[in-house]
Amino acid sequence: MVRFLPCLRRPFTTATKAHLGGSYIRDDYTNITTRILEHVGLNLHLQKNHPLNLVHQRIINYFHETFTLSSKPVFSIFNELKPIVSVNQNFDSLLIPKDHVSRSKSDCYYLNREYLLRAHMTAHQAELLAGGFKNFLMIGDVYRRDEIDRTHYPVFHQVDAVRLKSRDELFPNACGHIFDKSVSTDYDGIQAKQECHSVEAVKLMEEELKNTLLGLVKSLFGDVKYRWVETTFPFTQPSWELEVFYNNDWLELLGCGIMKHHILTNAGVHDNIGWAFGIGLERVAMCLYKIPDIRLFWSKDSGFLSQFNLCDINQSVTYKEISQFPQCINDISFWLPDNVEFSSNDFYDLVRDNGGNIVEQVELIDNFVHPKTKKISHCYRITYRHMEKTLTQEEVNRVHQRIGDAAREKLLVEIR
Numbered sequence: 001m002v003r004f005l006p007c008l009r010r011p012f013t014t015a016t017k018a019h020l021g022g023s024y025i026r027d028d029y030t031n032i033t034t035r036i037l038e039h040v041g042l043n044l045h046l047q048k049n050h051p052l053n054l055v056h057q058r059i060i061n062y063f064h065e066t067f068t069l070s071s072k073p074v075f076s077i078f079n080e081l082k083p084i085v086s087v088n089q090n091f092d093s094l095l096i097p098k099d100h101v102s103r104s105k106s107d108c109y110y111l112n113r114e115y116l117l118r119a120h121m122t123a124h125q126a127e128l129l130a131g132g133f134k135n136f137l138m139i140g141d142v143y144r145r146d147e148i149d150r151t152h153y154p155v156f157h158q159v160d161a162v163r164l165k166s167r168d169e170l171f172p173n174a175c176g177h178i179f180d181k182s183v184s185t186d187y188d189g190i191q192a193k194q195e196c197h198s199v200e201a202v203k204l205m206e207e208e209l210k211n212t213l214l215g216l217v218k219s220l221f222g223d224v225k226y227r228w229v230e231t232t233f234p235f236t237q238p239s240w241e242l243e244v245f246y247n248n249d250w251l252e253l254l255g256c257g258i259m260k261h262h263i264l265t266n267a268g269v270h271d272n273i274g275w276a277f278g279i280g281l282e283r284v285a286m287c288l289y290k291i292p293d294i295r296l297f298w299s300k301d302s303g304f305l306s307q308f309n310l311c312d313i314n315q316s317v318t319y320k321e322i323s324q325f326p327q328c329i330n331d332i333s334f335w336l337p338d339n340v341e342f343s344s345n346d347f348y349d350l351v352r353d354n355g356g357n358i359v360e361q362v363e364l365i366d367n368f369v370h371p372k373t374k375k376i377s378h379c380y381r382i383t384y385r386h387m388e389k390t391l392t393q394e395e396v397n398r399v400h401q402r403i404g405d406a407a408r409e410k411l412l413v414e415i416r
């Protein structure tokens with residue numbers, strides 16, 4: 001199958017090059033859109049009074065209060081790392097297999113075959129380890145192609161952390177070892193410890209990791225019900241997710257685990273064991289302040305931002321809806337092109353490009369194969385809502401028409 005997107009043949013404009021801080025040659029992997037590029041450099045987590053800034057600061061404070069050595073903070077903070085990373089940083093350095101789904105063009109924003117907008121803050125883990133850092137937090141914007149609804153936006157923010165320990169730090173009485181190939185049934189199945197580690201070292205690390213994260217959750221949310229769920233990540237083993245019971249439902253809050261020893265040795269660290277975790281800031285802020293829609297974080301409306309102008313960042317705040325403007329719902333149906341690859345994420349990006357932030361949700365509501373011609377038809381329901389005013393039906397129709405025209409031209413679909 002041939003993929004054909006005419007716009008990809010153009011070189012990046014001079015303005016775009018300046019914005020990206022370098023030159024990137026387009027190739028058959030380029031799928032980044034101008035609209036997404038406009039988010040690069042906004043750094044919401046560093047904007048004063050922004051709810052993401054409050055959460056980011058509270059997490060840093062928790063780490064500084066919990067881990068000090070001779071009254072100096074143990075964790076270094078990296079919150080201005082640039083979001084363009086290499087495929088090596090985002091995937092290879094973290095031992096993510098070459099055929100892993102997370103590398104696909106339909107999941108990431110690629111500048112070209114070699115560079116992409118980081119899909120997680122873990123992308124910086126190996127370079128900071130190689131730079132000699134042992135305990136650090138990496139905070140910033142990450143980019144993922146995804147569905148569109150009130151909790152998903154293609155740009156969001158994460159805090160990722162690494163903590164390394166030497167034998168002396170882990171066993172101050174010198175009565176234990178980090179490395180030995182003992183086996184244990186305490187860690188089996190998907191939770192098997194890594195072969196090189198000793199059971200007692202993994203146990204101590206697991207305990208510190210879990211206590212640290214429960215302390216963090218408590219400092220943010222107070223007493224909440226929680227549970228640990230066993231999982232797998234390519235870069236940790238064993239691995240867990242922490243879920244909290246919030247609004248009558250289990251909410252997946254973060255992923256964590258014991259760092260793969262190969263990541264450390266590849267970075268030149270041979271005699272330490274480490275734990276790591278990653279947490280999404282929007283999810284925390286949405287729960288903490290009861291923010292109902294993820295697009296609000298990008299609002300420049302003073303009615304939104306002024307609610308987070310607090311004297312004390314730990315103060316409890318409940319977001320008050322600026323006002324709820326009505327939705328307009330329009331459907332669009334089309335036949336997918338023959339012989340050209342089509343992914344729903346391509347359509348979602350096209351909707352964002354042409355509809356901007358008045359698009360609240362896009363749902364695939366019908367997927368139909370014609371019994372005779374075998375042609376496939378998709379019907380999407382697009383919900384439009386402006387966060388700050390009432391949209392007229394004519395305004396929405398114009399945008400909807402533009403989306404249809406662009407889909408016909410760029411994705412080669414046939415509107416029904």
Ligand code: DAH
Nearest residue numbers: 120122255256257276277278
């Ligand atoms: N990078 C993962 C994600 O974006 C989250 C994560 C899981 C980060 C485990 C970590 C970790 O550092 O150890 O979903």
